[in-house]
Amino acid sequence: MNQELTEDQVYRYSRNIIIPEIGGEGQKKLLASKVFCVGAGGLGSPIALYLAAAGVGTIGIADSDNVDISNLQRQVIHSTDDIGKTKTSSARERLNQLNPDVNINEYSKIISKDNIREIIKNYDIVIDGSDNFATRYIVNDACFFEKKTLVSGAVLQFEGQVSVFKPHLHGPCYRCLFPEIPPQGVIASCQEAGIIGAVAGIVGSIQSIETIKELLNIGSTLDGRLLIINALSMDINEVKIKKLDSCRLCGNSPTISKLCDFTKQDCETD
Numbered sequence: 001m002n003q004e005l006t007e008d009q010v011y012r013y014s015r016n017i018i019i020p021e022i023g024g025e026g027q028k029k030l031l032a033s034k035v036f037c038v039g040a041g042g043l044g045s046p047i048a049l050y051l052a053a054a055g056v057g058t059i060g061i062a063d064s065d066n067v068d069i070s071n072l073q074r075q076v077i078h079s080t081d082d083i084g085k086t087k088t089s090s091a092r093e094r095l096n097q098l099n100p101d102v103n104i105n106e107y108s109k110i111i112s113k114d115n116i117r118e119i120i121k122n123y124d125i126v127i128d129g130s131d132n133f134a135t136r137y138i139v140n141d142a143c144f145f146e147k148k149t150l151v152s153g154a155v156l157q158f159e160g161q162v163s164v165f166k167p168h169l170h171g172p173c174y175r176c177l178f179p180e181i182p183p184q185g186v187i188a189s190c191q192e193a194g195i196i197g198a199v200a201g202i203v204g205s206i207q208s209i210e211t212i213k214e215l216l217n218i219g220s221t222l223d224g225r226l227l228i229i230n231a232l233s234m235d236i237n238e239v240k241i242k243k244l245d246s247c248r249l250c251g252n253s254p255t256i257s258k259l260c261d262f263t264k265q266d267c268e269t270d
């Protein structure tokens with residue numbers, strides 16, 4: 001189906017290929033896959049590093065920020081020498097060093113309702129590693145409209161949450177779990193409340209595993225399940241997420257027919 005693996009590739013990916021669920025065919029599938037990652041920060045770092053290392057052939061990365069010294073405590077894709085560079089170019093350089101097989105597409109801009117649908121059309125799977133609710137809801141809604149599987153993660157202090165949303169394949173969406181965006185200031189951000197880097201490492205690593213499983217259609221992913229990790233007590237819990245008949249996006253009588261501008265609350269006018 002795809003191009004044959006070179007001798008170098010067979011050796012580079014030998015630890016993948018030897019796994020029965022992956023094999024040579026799975027590796028070729030990964031090399032032909034395209035994933036889009038929102039954010040090149042605490043979650044985006046392990047996500048992009050592990051997906052590039054595994055040989056996912058095309059990785060789009062969106063982030064509008066530049067590397068700051070306060071990022072380096074957790075955003076392990078960037079280095080001290082990268083301070084001041086755009087996060088997307090810093091990430092691309094690191095990923096190209098790690099694995100020159102991988103094409104990196106940079107989107108050094110804010111992901112908004114006006115650009116996201118056009119961007120994600122070109123990808124197989126979308127991974128959310130964003131750090132704010134406005135982006136999280138825009139990404140969820142855009143994935144629903146474009147029928148893309150969404151691998152979602154969030155972290156704060158010692159806690160992490162991760163799930164997979166496939167409402168186009170009868171699963172719940174992020175809004176089935178959290179119907180409306182919380183008012184600004186109600187839930188603290190990592191900037192306000194802090195985050196342990198390794199927690200972002202755990203959640204981002206789980207997001208990369210879920211992405212690889214979705215791309216290869218193997219195992220059971222977190223579709224319909226929310227994994228909640230408390231690293232302070234080191235408890236991992238799981239809650240089932242039900243598809244909400246009343247979900248305003250993916251329910252029986254949806255009222256959201258286009259992407260919302262969360263600065264203007266224009267979802268209400270549909």
Ligand SMILES: [Zn+2]
Nearest residue numbers: 173176247250
């Ligand atoms: Zn829903």
